[in-house]
Amino acid sequence: MEKLSKTSKLYLTFVMVVLYAPIFFLIFYSFNSGGSMTNFKSFTLTHYKAIFEDDRLMVILINTIIVALLSALLSTVIGTLGAIGIKSIRNRKFRNTILSMNNVLIVSPDVIIGASFLILFTMVGIKLGFLSVLLAHIAFSIPIVVIMVLPKLNEMSNSLIDAAKDLGASKRDILTRVILPYIKPGIFAGFFMALTYSLDDFAVTFFVTGNGFSTLSVEIYSMARAGVSLTINALSGLVFFVTIILVLGYHFLTLRKTKGVRN
Amino acid sequence: MKNKGNVFSLIPYYAWIILFVIAPIILVGYYSLLDLDGHFTLMNYKQFFTSVYLQMTLSSFWYAFLITFFTLLISYPTAYLITKLKHKQLWLILIIIPSWINLLLKTYAFIGIFGNKGPINSFFNWIGLGDQQILFTSFSFVFVSVYIFIPFMILPIYNSLDKLNPALMDAAKDLGASRLTTFRRVIIPLTADGIKAGIQAVFIPALSLFMITRLIAGNKVITLGTAIEQQFLVTQNWGMGSTIAVFLIIVMFIIMFLTGSKEKGEARNGKTK
Numbered sequence: 452m453e454k455l456s457k458t459s460k461l462y463l464t465f466v467m468v469v470l471y472a473p474i475f476f477l478i479f480y481s482f483n484s485g486g487s488m489t490n491f492k493s494f495t496l497t498h499y500k501a502i503f504e505d506d507r508l509m510v511i512l513i514n515t516i517i518v519a520l521l522s523a524l525l526s527t528v529i530g531t532l533g534a535i536g537i538k539s540i541r542n543r544k545f546r547n548t549i550l551s552m553n554n555v556l557i558v559s560p561d562v563i564i565g566a567s568f569l570i571l572f573t574m575v576g577i578k579l580g581f582l583s584v585l586l587a588h589i590a591f592s593i594p595i596v597v598i599m600v601l602p603k604l605n606e607m608s609n610s611l612i613d614a615a616k617d618l619g620a621s622k623r624d625i626l627t628r629v630i631l632p633y634i635k636p637g638i639f640a641g642f643f644m645a646l647t648y649s650l651d652d653f654a655v656t657f658f659v660t661g662n663g664f665s666t667l668s669v670e671i672y673s674m675a676r677a678g679v680s681l682t683i684n685a686l687s688g689l690v691f692f693v694t695i696i697l698v699l700g701y702h703f704l705t706l707r708k709t710k711g712v713r714n
Numbered sequence: 715m716k717n718k719g720n721v722f723s724l725i726p727y728y729a730w731i732i733l734f735v736i737a738p739i740i741l742v743g744y745y746s747l748l749d750l751d752g753h754f755t756l757m758n759y760k761q762f763f764t765s766v767y768l769q770m771t772l773s774s775f776w777y778a779f780l781i782t783f784f785t786l787l788i789s790y791p792t793a794y795l796i797t798k799l800k801h802k803q804l805w806l807i808l809i810i811i812p813s814w815i816n817l818l819l820k821t822y823a824f825i826g827i828f829g830n831k832g833p834i835n836s837f838f839n840w841i842g843l844g845d846q847q848i849l850f851t852s853f854s855f856v857f858v859s860v861y862i863f864i865p866f867m868i869l870p871i872y873n874s875l876d877k878l879n880p881a882l883m884d885a886a887k888d889l890g891a892s893r894l895t896t897f898r899r900v901i902i903p904l905t906a907d908g909i910k911a912g913i914q915a916v917f918i919p920a921l922s923l924f925m926i927t928r929l930i931a932g933n934k935v936i937t938l939g940t941a942i943e944q945q946f947l948v949t950q951n952w953g954m955g956s957t958i959a960v961f962l963i964i965v966m967f968i969i970m971f972l973t974g975s976k977e978k979g980e981a982r983n984g985k986t987k
Contacts, residue, residue: 455795455798455799459795459798462791462792462795463792463795463796463799463805466788466792466864467808467809469861470809470812470861470864470865471812472827473820473823473824473827473861474812474815474819474820474823476823476826476827476833477819477822477823477826480826487831488825488826488829488832489826489829489831489832490831529726529727529730530727532723532724532726532727533723533724533726533727533730535723536723536724536727537724537727549731552731552735552736553731555735555739556734556735558914558918558966558970559963559966560918560919560921560922560939560962560966561919561922562922562924562938562939562942562943562959562962563742563922563942563959563962563963563966564738566742566942566946566955566956566959567738567739567741567742567959568734568738569946570738570741570742570745570952570956571733571734571737571738571741574741590730590733590734593727593730593734597727647814650816651814651816651817653816653817653818653925654923654924654925654939657943657947658943658946658947667816668816668817668818671816671818671819671822672818672925672929675818675821675822675825675929676928676929679825679826679829683819683822686819687815687816687819687822687823690815690816690819691815694811694814694815695811697814698807698810698811698814702807
């Protein structure tokens with residue numbers, strides 16, 4: 452393998468610095484006792500304390516987590532069942548049609564999803580708020596779960612199911628004791644992706660949330676529109692910390708899982 | 715027969731397709747034919763093809779093109795160099811982590827960085843350029859968008875580069891190809907799928923993002939996404955908003971169709987050659 456030249460190394464370092472600089476910039480000023488992102492006065496944790504003392508913000512934080520967990524859970528159930536169902540569709544043309552339908556929401560821009568769901572919820576008469584946000588999040592997470600689960604299902608050999616059947620397993624047994632354990636890593640990945648999509652979503656939520664309900668992204672947006680507030684910086688510090696833990700946790704879990712399969 | 719149980723497992727999934735995939739598209743189409751009072755009309759389409767909207771559409775495309783171009787320009791070499799590194803998995807995770815940080819927080823960071831007293835302006839002052847207005851310009855919009863999309867472009871390109879068989883590069887070298895020729899005639903064509911996936915992942919969102927324009931570009935840049943948000947949530951003219959949405963959906967399908975059919979064509983060419 453050829454060694455990287457100095458310019459290449461410099462270039463990579465540059466890209467890395469550019470990618471991380473804004474994030475560390477935000478976190479750096481979250482400890483600023485001055486009120487702005489310009490001159491650093493002295494170290495303080497007041498902005499972090501302010502988050503936990505702000506009841507409204509805490510409610511929004513809890514809302515965000517509840518919506519994320521619920522939508523990830525429900526979309527994982529529907530998506531996994533859907534993927535198993537898609538796999539069993541015999542007609543190839545029909546299966547491909549369903550698969551392209553599945554991908555529509557993945558490639559659709561958020562604004563379109565948000566706007567069309569807004570029309571849908573208003574037409575059906577669902578009040579904008581917790582329920583509409585939850586439904587929207589479930590809706591855009593389902594195709595992601597399907598995408599994560601399907602490769603695992605395709606990987607699974609049919610002889611496993613045949614063997615189970617020959618050994619007298621009922622349909623339920625086949626599902627719960629053969630298929631589900633095999634595709635578990637895919638389900639897990641799907642759940643995790645759905646969780647992060649929900650936590651991260653701004654645009655769709657922005658369209659379908661009413662006045663009374665807000666998630667963290669929407670709140671950050673309205674705070675940022677009002678101007679610089681170091682509370683947002685402190686929030687980014689927390690978000691960054693949680694993200695690192697999630698990414699590392701996910702990485703090690705999948706690593707252990709793949710190793711477990713090999714053993 | 716064999717999969718009777720599976721038919722039931724598909725019921726919630728089919729319900730989802732009908733309710734959240736098909737119905738919304740139909741509803742957007744339906745609303746695009748309504749005026750403010752709910753009467754059927756083609757006025758929205760007529761209005762869309764006036765110079766105001768066409769100009770906005772063109773400029774939105776232009777910005778999306780610029781953003782995609784610069785993102786690709788930065789991402790391709792990065793992805794290429796990462797595949798050459800020893801701990802490439804670790805580096806890839808390092809690239810991915812910023813993409814997991816909430817989009818709004820990253821955008822918000824630039825309000826501080828590009829601000830009048832921010833580090834960039836301090837630097838300009840230091841080298842004697844004096845204060846420059848960076849925030850609320852089209853430059854800041856393109857820069858922040860490129861910054862946000864880089865990881866999404868690197869990922870698919872990295873995947874296709876990583877799959878590349880190194881023997882092909884050696885073969886090209888043995889057959890007398892220069893480094894540039896190898897890159898142009900071997901590496902690029904073989905990673906075309908990754909590039910296309912990256913372009914798809916950047917171009918469509920670049921047409922429709924509205925929070926970056928709102929926070930960073932002030933009202934200097936209006937993309938299709940900004941216009942839709944404006945019509946739906948500010949002006950409350952859902953008809954016009956839907957008309958723009960219909961247009962964006964059509965563009966989306968065209969882009970998907972183009973990248974899809976090209977992929978097949980190239981695969982065929984590759985085989986016959």
